[in-house]
Amino acid sequence: EENERKLAKLRERFAYAYPYPGLQKLYTKTTVSELKIAAMAEKDEAAFHTFEEKEVVPYIPAFRREQEKVSGAVRGNAFHRTMELLDFSYLFMESGLFAGCPGTYEEYRQGLDTDRLQERLKEFLQRETASLRLTEEYAQAVSLPKIRHFLEQELAYRMWRAFEQGLLYREQPFVLGIDAKRLDQDLPEGEKVLIQGIIDVFFIENGEIVLLDYKTDVIDSLQALWNRYSVQIQYYEEALTKLMQLPVKERILYSFYLEKYE
Template sequence: MPVSEAAEEVSRILSWKYANEASTQVAAKTSITALKKNDASPPSPVIGHDDSSLDQEKERQSAEGWDEPPVNAASSFRLRRPQFMSARSLSPAERGTAFHLVMQHLPMTDGIDENTITEMLDSLVAKRILSGEQRQGVDAAAIAVFCRTPIYDRMRASARVWREVPFTYGIAADKVYPGVSGLPAEETVIIQGVIDCLFAEDDGLVLVDYKTDVLKGLAGEEAAEKHRFQVEQYCGAVSAILGRPVKEAYVYFFDGGQTVRLV
């Protein structure tokens, strides 16, 4: 091969660029929680996929499944804190995990009061479902307030209630990262999340997302707006996977016992 042709070949090889380079700058798998934190903007470039944002959601994954078309939920698990860390108090995220764990086991019966909740918490500790430390981080009175809400009455009246159910589904990459140009039209991003509560009524599904945020004087409606993206994405995922509409979606704040409708 003449020197000039060899030089051209070397130059061509060295200047080659991957046609789908934009795809290497975004995560191939992420969570709705992570997207919410980033305001749906692309994360920093990563190698492979970014699982760091899934840790908190994995802690809340339950062992319950779906009796009708599953949300692609395989085995689920909760991550426990190492024993050497057990001496300190619960972090806000761990407190939220404890509340969600209790809500997963909340009885759907009439007449639940603070004493009933206290007995249930002690029972969960005895069964080693809840640690003693987690038990101290859960306010029985706050749970009892929830049991006096209209949304809880609707749950009890429902023929089917799902709680703490993980899901996985794929959506077009350009919808997940609208600010990134050059993503292939066929590129799919895997999205994961955990639904706190979903129950069925005759004309559709109702989704409830529990929050242990400290509102610090904020009205529930104002505080709920920062969770709108997450809740709307959950509704879209459920509707797409189950083929049934989510007719209503609510955020429930244990701080103040406020129920706010977002959908």
């Protein structure tokens, strides 16, 4: 009889039906990266699998001059960490390349000695590795010529100018609350989902925000890059507008693989 009562209770528990089936798909917190992967799976199957497999790409570090291979994830993290630490004062003013940030990009380009800049970048990586702010693995995974090429472009000049004014922000974390129905129309009205992420870099220029995201994907074109990451940038823009109470005037993807931006 006791066993029959226990069996009846078990049957009752297993027969229980969740009274709010519409909420079963609701997750209270997610990340921009997860939403990006989901969007890629929906509209760009090839891009999704490329991201998922974390392709291995050959590279030659300028100061090692030996061919190695590094995973896409390590390469991406190495570039992001290096760009987060990038010290404009150390590279330009303390090196003697410039006395201060030039007034125009044309003056910047005319005064830039690319050979000296690359040598200074090498010293910068060595300094950051010695201080343990950058791992040896990351220091070897970044390409000095690609970082130098980035610094030759007008975008880098604009970043330096914002840096000098205290208006350059790097690796900015955020949490954004959005309506759950934006992620799935089957979810009920009024439910919220928290999205968390980290914005690579943004800077304020004439009272407006310039949003920048670095990418190391092996890809054919900037248009393909935008197709892959437009959802991610959309959430970044929305979060920044709320966080800073300023409009976003430019959204930029910089491709270290293509060495250009849009």
